[in-house]
Amino acid sequence: MAGARIDITGGYTNEPNVIPMIDILLVLLIIFMMQVAQQRKAMDVQLPPEQQVERDQAEAAQTNQIVMELGADGSYSINADTIPKEGLDAKLHEIYDRRPAKLMFLKAARNREYRDVIEAMDIARGAGVQVIGFTPPEEKEEQGEQGDS
Numbered sequence: 001m002a003g004a005r006i007d008i009t010g011g012y013t014n015e016p017n018v019i020p021m022i023d024i025l026l027v028l029l030i031i032f033m034m035q036v037a038q039q040r041k042a043m044d045v046q047l048p049p050e051q052q053v054e055r056d057q058a059e060a061a062q063t064n065q066i067v068m069e070l071g072a073d074g075s076y077s078i079n080a081d082t083i084p085k086e087g088l089d090a091k092l093h094e095i096y097d098r099r100p101a102k103l104m105f106l107k108a109a110r111n112r113e114y115r116d117v118i119e120a121m122d123i124a125r126g127a128g129v130q131v132i133g134f135t136p137p138e139e140k141e142e143q144g145e146q147g148d149s
Contacts, residue, residue, distance in 0.1 A: 065105060066095060067135065068124065070116055072109035088120070092127030102130040 068088075069077045076083050083091050096102055104124055108117050121132055 065103070067105045067107055068120060070106070070108040070112045070120060072111050074112075076120070088123050089127060092124055092129065096128045102128055103133070104129045104131070105133045105135050107135040 067079055069080075071077065076085055076088055078088075078091055078095070092104075096104075106117070106120060106124075108120075124132060
């Protein structure tokens with residue numbers, strides 16, 4: 001009887017031995033903590049070197065790349081052609097159905113909601129775009145916004 005002890009009066013008292021139970025709980029706690037750490041999901045991001053970015057931007061001006069822009073006023077445009085949100089799917093299908101390279105760049109104004117960007121990406125994925133790149137804000141826009149504050 002591991003839990004039975006003799007009392008001073010000569011009788012037995014039954015007290016559970018909690019030490020092994022605490023050991024088991026600590027082991028289970030460690031196992032569950034390791035499981036949570038392994039379940040974290042990550043998104044792989046490929047960042048090009050800074051010199052390559054400058055070179056790629058110069059080449060992008062010369063090639064026929066597709067840029068979808070989400071304007072600050074709520075408008076959508078593809079290569080500077082304004083398109084209503086309802087017509088995005090048809091326009092993207094028209095562009096990408098005959099292209100072998102399914103690459104698009106997305107440029108969103110700072111005041112656009114995250115939901116708008118995700119919806120635009122979903123529409124593009126539905127039209128067959130396989131790779132979506134994000135373009136950084138232009139320096140002129142950045143300085144203009146800081147000057148207004």
